[in-house]
Amino acid sequence: MKLQAVELRRIHLPLVAPFETSFGVQTERDVLLVKAITDAGEGWGECVAGEEPTYSSEYVDGAQHVLIHHLLPRLLDRELAAAEVAPLLHPVHGHNMAKASIEMAVLDAELRTQGRSFGSFFGAVRDEVDCGVSVGIQPSIADLLRTVGGYLDQGYRRIKLKIKPGWDVEPVRAVREKFGDVPLQVDANTAYTLADAEHLALLDAFGLLLIEQPMREELVFAHAEMAKIVRTPICLDESIHSWQAAADAIQIGACRVINVKPGRVGGYLEASRIHDLCADRGVPVWMGGMLETGIGRAGNVAMAAMPNFTLPGDTSASDRYYHRDITEPFVLREGRLKVPTGPGLGVSVDEEFLESITTWEGRLGPAGLKTG
Numbered sequence: 363m364k365l366q367a368v369e370l371r372r373i374h375l376p377l378v379a380p381f382e383t384s385f386g387v388q389t390e391r392d393v394l395l396v397k398a399i400t401d402a403g404e405g406w407g408e409c410v411a412g413e414e415p416t417y418s419s420e421y422v423d424g425a426q427h428v429l430i431h432h433l434l435p436r437l438l439d440r441e442l443a444a445a446e447v448a449p450l451l452h453p454v455h456g457h458n459m460a461k462a463s464i465e466m467a468v469l470d471a472e473l474r475t476q477g478r479s480f481g482s483f484f485g486a487v488r489d490e491v492d493c494g495v496s497v498g499i500q501p502s503i504a505d506l507l508r509t510v511g512g513y514l515d516q517g518y519r520r521i522k523l524k525i526k527p528g529w530d531v532e533p534v535r536a537v538r539e540k541f542g543d544v545p546l547q548v549d550a551n552t553a554y555t556l557a558d559a560e561h562l563a564l565l566d567a568f569g570l571l572l573i574e575q576p577m578r579e580e581l582v583f584a585h586a587e588m589a590k591i592v593r594t595p596i597c598l599d600e601s602i603h604s605w606q607a608a609a610d611a612i613q614i615g616a617c618r619v620i621n622v623k624p625g626r627v628g629g630y631l632e633a634s635r636i637h638d639l640c641a642d643r644g645v646p647v648w649m650g651g652m653l654e655t656g657i658g659r660a661g662n663v664a665m666a667a668m669p670n671f672t673l674p675g676d677t678s679a680s681d682r683y684y685h686r687d688i689t690e691p692f693v694l695r696e697g698r699l700k701v702p703t704g705p706g707l708g709v710s711v712d713e714e715f716l717e718s719i720t721t722w723e724g725r726l727g728p729a730g731l732k733t734g
């Protein structure tokens with residue numbers, strides 16, 4: 363397959379409700395989409411980098427820049443298989459979300475030409491996946507209980523509460539008191555330090571599934587230290603950039619669970635290797651989320667059907683994020699989403715709607731970048 367050109371597109375999508383985490387509030391998304399144009403067909407990729415470098419060092423303008431100037435020139439006008447993308451991009455350090463987006467697009471093109479779905483390629487063992495929902499920091503406990511109650515009424519099978527210092531034990535206690543033993547976990551997005559370990563151990567009383575990324579991404583050893591004080595299993599998200607980072611973190615006891623986000627680790631192929639590693643080490647994994655559109659969601663739901671994705675993921679329905687998705691919407695049924703079965707990602711993009719929300723587009727071919 364020859365990669366002839368890549369179309370880049372930025373779209374603007376408002377969120378149905380503000381989403382607050384320990385690193386800020388989001389009310390809309392500015393998403394970078396990539397389309398791989400090959401001699402055998404086309405494929406879509408979604409870059410999960412946010413507007414600001416506050417979840418990780420990556421951000422959407424930076425991802426667009428590195429794709430145009432450093433990543434795509436290494437791939438264009440070559441015979442290419444999806445498995446060769448990561449090795450060709452290896453000389454460029456970091457920028458995993460940018461790398462993941464183009465690998466995804468090439469993989470989609472490749473599987474579409476083979477008539478094979480992402481799910482089949484990953485070795486999916488189920489045709490629908492259990493879904494959880496990530497609940498942002500709320501203005502008050504009353505708002506929190508109303509929001510969580512609404513999601514439980516819709517059928518979500520697990521609740522994740524975003525926490526930060528000053529919004530941790532009380533919200534967890536309130537949700538437990540009102541909703542009983544619903545599967546519950548928390549995500550700190552790096553807001554704590556090792557000095558907070560005894561405070562976080564207060565959460566042990568509530569039977570949480572896990573506590574996600576309490577400390578900054580580089581503090582892997584400190585997570586192993588915290589795990590000696592906090593009995594709730596520690597799950598890493600931000601710290602896990604690669605198969606090697608996952609192997610090291612498991613080895614030193616920094617985590618007992620891993621949140622897999624294909625964008626964060628440089629693509630679905632690396633994510634699949636992390637799945638296999640964790641299965642081998644007896645470490646359960648679950649599919650994280652980055653507020654993806656239907657394109658990213660399609661790939662994530664397919665991967666979440668792999669055998670060691672034994673915990674419900676942050677793979678929520680389209681309407682949890684957007685009034686209108688750019689693909690056919692993912693709809694929750696009994697707390698689950700269906701794994702797409704069509705070729706490649708198995709979803710189709712609503713190109714007319716896409717045009718209407720596009721804020722910038724460009725096409726990079728062997729002759730360079732054309733914008734319009």
Ligand code: OSB
Pocket residue numbers: 417495496549551599650651652653654676677678
């Ligand atoms: O830490 O898991 C996270 C969203 C953006 C950035 C980081 C995270 C999240 C979420 C939302 O928790 C997950 C989703 O529903 O997509």
Ligand code: MG
Pocket residue numbers: 549551574575599600621
């Ligand atoms: Mg997280």
